[in-house]
Amino acid sequence: MLRTANISELRKIIKEEKQRGKTIVLVPSMGYLHRGHLTLIEKAKETGAFVVVSIFVNPLQFGPNEDYARYPRDLERDAQLVEECGVDLLFHPSVEEMYPRPMVTFVEVGQLDKVLCGANRPGHFRGVTTVVSKLFHIVQPDIAFFGQKDYQQYLIIRRMVSDLNLPIEVRGVPIVREKDGLALSSRNVFLSAEQRQEALVLSRSLQEAAELIRRGKQSARDIEDFIRTAIRRDSQGVIDYVEVRDAEDLSEVTEINRQVLIALAVKFGPTRLIDNIVVEVETNV
Template sequence: MKIITSIAEWRSIRSQLRNRSIGFVPTMGYLHAGHLSLFQQAKQESDIVIGSIFVNPLQFGVNEDFSTYPRDLERDVKWLEEMDVDYVFAPSVEEMYPSPISTLVSVKNITEMLCGASRPGHFDGVATVVLKLFQIIQPDFAYFGLKDAQQVAVINQMVYDLNVPVQIRPCPILREKDGLAMSSRNVYLSAEERDEATILYKTLQWAKEQIEAGLRDTERLEKGLLEQLKNSPLANVDYAEIRHYPDLQKKKQIEGQVLIALAVRIGKTRLIDNVILEIK
């Protein structure tokens, strides 16, 4: 496995791989099994697999955790070596943004609710860095976890609107044995908070059961989500919403493909989780 830190170096390598399919897994590092599942899928579908490790400052707002976001490049590299990943692109902030950036990619409509409502500018930062990475890496396939289903919807829309020649591969959420969605931010949780964090998965399971039992009223089910989350004294709810997916529009009746999405602070740690259901 080769570690690349400069754009110019990767472009030189990429020019020699024209007849090989490239699978790309963009990450912010501090990898866990959820990330590794993306690499596993990439290895099944691509001749060459490259992952990026870059904590993108553009997608962090004021008072968010950019400076303290967990980082351990040495550990991440070791894990990817063991998986026989071909390349790791690990640029510095200065390499990605050598001067203050004047161009931002803004995807409308689907970024103004859910995480977009509470994190203004977040998805502009995500779309901008992902498009930059696509321009640099020039992959055939790109792999994203559905734990951030809104992010997947945003990237799909950007790729469609701008005719970016890459196929997006959404990958399922990986969970701990007790249901907690795997996340780099889980390391922030104390032992007590870690126990309380399972309320997200329990609430999603409750909602799934209600829908399977025939409940179709969106407002009623959203009120139920909030009531379920009250079972955790440490849970501070950012949102608990049901949206049609992937356009993220609100409907009175639950039908078609729907996203049940939660964002909850457990202590100081903001966790997101979701389930996507097909309702006939």
């Protein structure tokens, strides 16, 4: 496996691979890899392409009171994992390499970034789209893989690629969960044993809410209330949001009569967890 922290060196490698006729696939990450990340890499490897994994904890997407400084990092552990997965190139730039001077140019996707996580984390998605845009320009991938646990991020990246006519196919990979249902996250390491157990209410309530919809429940507000009640009853988690949204454009939903996203964010102590489920609704034509 090749490794570099240098943009110029990476571009040289990519140019050579493209000259050989190779398709380039990118799996962006912030590191501290878990089975969810490794699933993205497995999907990337299945393409038979030249697979690049980036590891970069991006300061632009963290607010002033968020956990940038304590975000878990272990580059050598991650490097061993990606090498075992058969990754062709690991790109792990420093902050100075990615942002050699203060940024004055940003990429922003309107509307989609104002709801859900964007509502209470101003600037977060601007940081995400800016760094992903930079990575796309640096690596020049043909395909990029993103996990759907960050479903809003996945939609935003897809929209950015479409609006800017970037020649990149964005592929989403479903949420990877522990056997008990907890969505895998690098932040799970911060949960106490009690918080870890309480956090199971997130996936459980989402599944139960999805079943209510499949049985005919159509009120989005009733579904949201059902989940909030379950979280407050079964945990000490502090709810950031629980919302039912259109699964394609995140627009508001009152009556559930099309494919919807049920998304939530809940804090257990200082650790903020997100989860979601996409629910197909049968319509009688």
